[in-house]
Amino acid sequence: MIQIKVINETNRFINKCIKNNINIYNIDYHKDYILVNIDENDYKTIKKLNYYSNISINKYYGINKIKTIIKKYKYDYLLLIIFLFIIYILSNVIVSIDIINESNTLNKEINIILKENNIKKYTFRKNIKELNKISDSILKNNRDILDFISIKKDGMKYIVRYEERIIKKIKEENNYCNIIAKKEGTITKIINTNGITSVIKGQNVKAGDVLITGEIKLNDEIKANTCANGIIMANTWYKVTIEYPMNKEIIEYTKNKQYNLKINNKYLFKQKYTNKKDKTIFKIKNIRFIKSNEYIIKNINYTKEEATKLAIEEAKNKLLDKIGKNNTIIDQKVLKESINNSKIELELFIDVNESIGELEYYKVGE
Amino acid sequence: MLDIIKSYFSKNNYYIIILNDKIIIKNYKSILNISDNEINIKLENIIYKIKGNNLVLKKIISNELEINGIIESVKKYDSNKSN
Numbered sequence: 001m002i003q004i005k006v007i008n009e010t011n012r013f014i015n016k017c018i019k020n021n022i023n024i025y026n027i028d029y030h031k032d033y034i035l036v037n038i039d040e041n042d043y044k045t046i047k048k049l050n051y052y053s054n055i056s057i058n059k060y061y062g063i064n065k066i067k068t069i070i071k072k073y074k075y076d077y078l079l080l081i082i083f084l085f086i087i088y089i090l091s092n093v094i095v096s097i098d099i100i101n102e103s104n105t106l107n108k109e110i111n112i113i114l115k116e117n118n119i120k121k122y123t124f125r126k127n128i129k130e131l132n133k134i135s136d137s138i139l140k141n142n143r144d145i146l147d148f149i150s151i152k153k154d155g156m157k158y159i160v161r162y163e164e165r166i167i168k169k170i171k172e173e174n175n176y177c178n179i180i181a182k183k184e185g186t187i188t189k190i191i192n193t194n195g196i197t198s199v200i201k202g203q204n205v206k207a208g209d210v211l212i213t214g215e216i217k218l219n220d221e222i223k224a225n226t227c228a229n230g231i232i233m234a235n236t237w238y239k240v241t242i243e244y245p246m247n248k249e250i251i252e253y254t255k256n257k258q259y260n261l262k263i264n265n266k267y268l269f270k271q272k273y274t275n276k277k278d279k280t281i282f283k284i285k286n287i288r289f290i291k292s293n294e295y296i297i298k299n300i301n302y303t304k305e306e307a308t309k310l311a312i313e314e315a316k317n318k319l320l321d322k323i324g325k326n327n328t329i330i331d332q333k334v335l336k337e338s339i340n341n342s343k344i345e346l347e348l349f350i351d352v353n354e355s356i357g358e359l360e361y362y363k364v365g366e
Numbered sequence: 367m368l369d370i371i372k373s374y375f376s377k378n379n380y381y382i383i384i385l386n387d388k389i390i391i392k393n394y395k396s397i398l399n400i401s402d403n404e405i406n407i408k409l410e411n412i413i414y415k416i417k418g419n420n421l422v423l424k425k426i427i428s429n430e431l432e433i434n435g436i437i438e439s440v441k442k443y444d445s446n447k448s449n
Contacts, residue, residue: 017426
């Protein structure tokens with residue numbers, strides 16, 4: 001059914017319709033025109049019979065109405081569908097992974113294990129069943145380090161909780177031990193939790209000197225033996241040699257970026273930038289939606305002072321990596337410096353406050 | 367309402383339903399004339415003269431028609447006699 005608008009000769013129009021047995025389902029009378037509901041099939045006949053009237057289609061009903069609406073708003077609907085599709089994709093993509101544990105000691109390892117099991121950022125989120133399967137498999141393959149692991153999705157992120165497996169070291173009752181100095185130094189702090197302290201604060205010790213003994217003596221007679229325990233801090237010294245370049249190339253990102261699709265490692269659109277770093281935003285099988293950030297390579301020439309400062313910092317960091325980050329560097333002195341082939345070479349004397357105690361087991365009677 | 371339903375199922379050759387603001391006629395033969403105040407309709411051998419105000423044709427479906435407006439009177443004439 002359609003609604004037509006008839007202007008001019010409306011009475012003649014009605015009479016013609018009556019004479020020709022054309023069904024009229026409803027007539028709305030207006031000042032200058034009438035709105036008439038008719039069968040769509042009769043429209044051509046009506047137009048022919050009432051050539052003297054100005055007739056036009058005003059409205060469609062039923063399926064035709066839907067068809068005309070779709071035709072009229074096709075681009076709007078298409079945009080809406082694209083928008084909903086994008087929203088669907090975005091809401092199903094994981095943007096962060098939170099690893100929750102009190103000690104955080106295994107976070108790095110857990111991160112690697114999760115990546116191996118395809119629990120990654122910017123991938124489609126998995127359902128609960130899949131996540132349970134993955135957490136079971138991780139637990140099964142890492143029994144030596146994990147007691148429990150759970151992966152849950154919360155909005156656009158995964159929350160990973162785990163419990164580290166604590167292997168209790170059974171103290172061997174028959175083993176007695178001293179704490180000895182592992183290197184030369186001046187004692188600065190003594191924390192004794194078991195055994196008898198053999199040194200005092202400010203005393204210089206050499207490598208191998210007993211710091212806390214396991215022998216419990218009374219009037220120079222050994223009454224009992226134990227495994228000494230405690231922390232002995234001392235000032236120690238290191239001689240470090242380091243090379244640092246006077247010229248360095250650094251990467252600086254510009255504000256230019258390009259979005260692209262990478263299908264089987266081939267770019268869909270032409271790459272705009274030669275120097276660029278790709279970041280995957282999301283991935284569906286072999287198709288990656290990527291963001292390329294342009295960068296420029298800058299050549300920096302350091303002055304002698306700048307290079308020396310940077311070299312010292314690097315030397316300190318390397319030393320702390322070696323002896324442990326819980327130790328502190330008190331002071332440093334440059335013993336020698338020279339410039340060779342655009343590199344500065346430094347010989348440094350570094351003063352460190354570190355724990356120098358290490359266990360040495362012994363047997364009674366030895 | 368029941369009268370309307372009953373009339374739809376009755377075996378009469380034609381029927382006229384008069385309501386406050388409309389008249390429904392089934393199996394009319396022809397519309398003789400239409401104006402705001404008067405409409406003449408032929409049914410078999412009878413002519414019905416409907417008088418009122420603001421009379422308008424609302425629906426014409428097969429042999430059924432609906433007239434809307436303020437109905438003042440409906441008179442019946444034998445078409446043979448009037449001729």
